[in-house]
Amino acid sequence: MNILFTLKEGMINLKRARLSAVVSILSISLALSLIGISLLAGENLRDIFDRVYQQVEIEVFLQPGVNAGKIKQLRKKLARDTRVTKVIYISREKALEEFQKNFGEDLSTIIEENPLPASFRIILDPANASPKLIEKFVAQISQYPEVQEVLYQKEIINFLHKYFRIAAIAASLFALLLFVVITILIFNTIRLTIHSRRDIIQIMRLVGATNWFIKSPFLIEGMIQGIAGGIIASGILYLFTNLVRDIIFPRLLVPDYMNWFLLGIGIFLGWIGSYISVNRYLDY
Amino acid sequence: MIEFFNVSVKSKNRLILREINLKIRKGEFVYLIGKTGAGKTTLLRLIYMDLIPTAGNVLVDKFSSSNIRKREIPYLRRKVGVIFQDFKLLPDRNVYENVAFSLRVIGKSRxxxxxxxxxxxxxxxxxxKRYHKYHMLSGGEKQRVAIARALINEPFILLADEPTGNLDPEASKDILNLLExxxxxxxxxxMATHNYKLITWAPHRTLLMEDGFIKQEIDPDNLNQILEL
Incomplete structure (x- = not known):
């Protein structure tokens, strides 16, 4: 196959149908921007929930009289657990100090001996912070002989998890719906562009061009449109994210892969849209 | 060279061609005549395999419609030239580019x-007139460009579907002379045509089609029959 000829024909096609190419590029870029925004929303929603989960602490109260060696061993064991991201040891003295700080009362004036047990505060990896996994984790560490009691904010976690799931399902459904609508929109735009050039396809078939030779310029054209759409969408998202950061949400998270993802989706949609559309004219 | 064996074509439960048996020999000139809808264009489409018969077999050179693979069809079309009433040229390219296009798309060097x-x-x-644009050409000249494009691959047969349908009598005669x-x-x-007068100018084997079958083969020496149709 003559690649130069194919490239040249692809460019000629674009030049010849400038208006439909511009419409096609604009619809791809608009569509990709919407996909990008829904992706941003999903990522940031996940980030917000991760942050909330990172605030959820599991308090592991130790039996009275557990010696320092056992405490050290248990701490090591907990820290090694892949589900755990942070382990903080709270000695009895530190617990008393925190109590006084939080409640403004000096317990030593009421009771002679410090009644508070030593404990560990554990923060789990957000990936393991589902109610079931937390329950499993808690049941597991409750078995240790050094542990007296394990407490955590079960209701809050259940509540968060429930609403996060609803939000995640809603966001995924929305993104899927958006993707389907956008794919149909892009396919139709490309189909119209190719339909307006069915004569050239017919001529190519008549003079004995192979199907791949006929398709190639259209595929290249579709990919160029996809690349252009991806670049424009990246620009739109750049402006959008800056605006959101400045006005509403300074902590807005923009995934590193975003631009490449949009470019990739753009090329893929441009290519597959052209492939399917041009195939309709290539029965025999 | 080209043979039809009991060829029928059905579309939407309607028979467009009915049990056609036909042989076109090497170097022969054949006219297909008949009213619109008689099946002339369908018969031509079967030769360049734009259509595959629903029954029977079409043999074109070494290609057979019953077992040709999709990917072989372009190679058959390089051996068969086709021209149409509406020329089917690329209006944004000049004469040279229109003709060159058919060689470029099969990967020939510049x-x-x-x-x-x-x-x-x-x-x-x-x-x-090789650098003339499409809109600068007369109807006859456009058809000449189409003929040039059809001939560029040195086909063994040239199929002409109403090639003079859009032309005045003078230009029609010119095109017929060129085909001769x-x-x-x-x-x-x-050549499929409605223009029976053309046949009297250049008489050859003539097949009269009606309702999807070849009704009659008209003797070139008895052309009055055609004018009576």
Whole structure:
């Protein structure tokens, strides 16, 4: 196959149908921007929930009289657990100090001996912070002989998890719906562009061009449109994210892969849209 | 060279062609005549395998419609030239580019394209207008460009589907003369036409089609029959 000829024909096609190419590029870029925004929303929603989960602490109260060696061993064991991201040891003295700080009362004036047990505060990896996994984790560490009691904010976690799931399902459904609508929109735009050039396809078939030779310029054209759409969408998202950061949400998270993802989706949609559309004219 | 064996074509429960048996020999000139809808265009489409018969078999050179693979069809079309009433040219390209296009799309080198295009444009008498744009050409000249494009791959047969349908009598005669010249150089011609008068100018084997079958083969020496139709 003559690649130069194919490239040249692809460019000629674009030049010849400038208006439909511009419409096609604009619809791809608009569509990709919407996909990008829904992706941003999903990522940031996940980030917000991760942050909330990172605030959820599991308090592991130790039996009275557990010696320092056992405490050290248990701490090591907990820290090694892949589900755990942070382990903080709270000695009895530190617990008393925190109590006084939080409640403004000096317990030593009421009771002679410090009644508070030593404990560990554990923060789990957000990936393991589902109610079931937390329950499993808690049941597991409750078995240790050094542990007296394990407490955590079960209701809050259940509540968060429930609403996060609803939000995640809603966001995924929305993104899927958006993707389907956008794919149909892009396919139709490309189909119209190719339909307006069915004569050239017919001529190519008549003079004995192979199907791949006929398709190639259209595929290249579709990919160029996809690349252009991806670049424009990246620009739109750049402006959008800056605006959101400045006005509403300074902590807005923009995934590193975003631009490449949009470019990739753009090329893929441009290519597959052209492939399917041009195939309709290539029965025999 | 081309043979039809009991060929039928059905579309939407309607028979468009019915049990056609036909042989077109090497270098022959054949007219297909008949009313609109008689099946002339369908018969031509079967030869360049734009259509595959629903029954029977079409043999074109070494290709058979019953077992040809999809990917082989382009190679068959390089051996069969086709022209149409509406020329089917690329309106945004000049004469040279229109003819060269059919060689470029089959991957020929620029040098080979140039020499062959110039030679075939000379053959159809349009070399001096090779840089003329589509809109600068008359109907007859457009059809000459289409003929040049069809001839560029040196086909063994040229299929002409109402080639004079859009032309005045003078231009029609010119095109017919050109087709005669091409036929004399060894290329078979199969021409579907409504213009029965043309046949009297250049008589050849003539097949009358009606309702999807070949009703009658008219003797070239008995052309009055045609004018009576």
């Amino acid at each position: 040098r080979e394209v140039k020499s062959r295009v110039l030679s075939v444009l000379t053959q159809v008498g349009l070399n001096h 010249k091409i036929n004399k150089s060894g290329t078979a011609v199969c």
